[in-house]
Amino acid sequence: MNGNMADAESISLDAADYDPIQHLNLLFPHPSTVSSVHRVSLTLRSEQNALSAQIAARQTAQAYGPDSSLERMQSAQAELGELFRKIETVRARAIQTEQNITSMTADIKRLDGTKRNLTLSMTALKRLQMLTTAYEQLRGLAKARQYRECASLLQAVLQLMRHFNSYRSIDQIATLSRGVGEIQRELLEQVCEDFEIAFAKGEVGGRRATLVEACGVMDALGDTARARLVAWYVNTELREYRQVFRGNDEAGSLDNIGRRYAWFKRMMKGYEEEHASIFPPHWRVGETLAMAFCDGTKDDYRGILEKSMRRVDGAKIDVNLLLSCLQETMDFEQSIERRFSTEPRASIDTLSSADERTHTFNGSISVAFEPYLSLWVESQDKTLAAMIPRYKAQPLLPADEEFSPQAVISSAIELFHFYKLTLSQCAKLSTSDRLLDLAKTLAKYLDEYAQQVLLAILQRPAQTAASTQDIVLVLNTADFWHTNTSQLEENIKKRIDSELVSKVDLTSQADAFLGVASTAVLALVNKVEADCDGAWREMKNTNWSKMESVGDQSSYVGELVTHVNARAEEILAIVVKPHAGPYPRSVQSRCCWTNTS
Incomplete structure (x- = not known):
């Protein structure tokens, strides 16, 4: 027991691996040791009391000793207070230093402000002096019509005047600003007057130099002044044109459309020889003149066409005349488009360097004809309506042309070229609703050609039934139009306006020609079938019940094979594979199916 107690006392309660169970087992290793529980307790x-006393003593020493936490806390608070006092002292010194520096630099700041204001005042005064001097000089030059000097001096005056926009509340500046505005108006009116007098008296050649310099003044005055002078010149040049062609029904009629364009060419020739050198190139006066001519001519045509549609006698415009005028107009538009599109652009250093050419002459006049192109479409409709009966009555091939396996009915070739020419012509005239109307007209007569011409050949009565060669011609023609109808649709879609593309559809027409081709194949098969009628009758009339012996082959079979082979070879010889595509195989398949069913 004593040994166990000694071992138990040797165990440290502070050990990291202390195990209370092990400790108890050492204190009470045997049931007989339970009697010592009281003594162990x-x-x-006693040990607990001793430890408690030690803890209390140490706590007291810690709390009230010379190095106690309370004393340290009090010492820290005192040091912190001292630190705050030092910081406040430093802050007060910094404020005082800042005040001293501000006081020292205040005079310097006032001096800098005074220098800046003095500089601005001197600059403004110098500019005002320059402006006043330039203004007085400009007044004198304007009266003397010395436009070259006026142009450069006016630019300087306007540039200087912009510096005083914020000073207009000052009476003297306001008065000077009004004076500058007044001299601008005087120069504008004076230059316009000089141009009017020179043109009215025919003195353009003698005063050319003055007018050229005057254009420089107009450039300095700005876009509004320049536009006024150009508008006056354009109206002056076109006055005669308007008087001749608007005031005279005969001269202004569509029959004399060529005279309008001839007049314009003479006018432009005179402009280039006499007036073009007066105006700066970047003004593009020639182009403006041409555009004004086109606008006026377009309005004239609209009036003429509207008047023609309201004729009392009910007569319509001659379609051929309409097309002739339209074609001549489009040729004219293209000529002036080429003329002005090749002109050199203004230099990036010119005042109008940002002015890009945003318009085109194509369609500038011909747009007036577009609402009346329906008459042309109606004319094409009538032409096609007359062609279909003629195609139906005429021979499939010309008299001087022999049949060939690749041949196509001559009317199909003629119709194809007519469609091609008509489509090309319409696309030049209009790519909008009129082209869509034409597409519908072409589709209409493709259906009629398929039904009334091609299918009618295959549906002739027995006494005038189509020959094998005629059927092959129909087959070739149907295949030709099936291919070209799809290409025609794509061609129209490429030319028509994008918003109308979805309305172009020739699928039903292509399918119609495919149906004609199938009917032609069936007609060829019927040819084979007709040759076999005798053999089939023999088979039908045979009394099978009285036959006494059975042979390898009935008598009608040999005849049937002979007829099938002969007719099939004839047909397949002219339904050539490279040209006819799947049709030879279709003929063979249908023949087999017919004879086995």
């Missing part, structure tokens, strides 16, 4: 309590 007293020992433990």
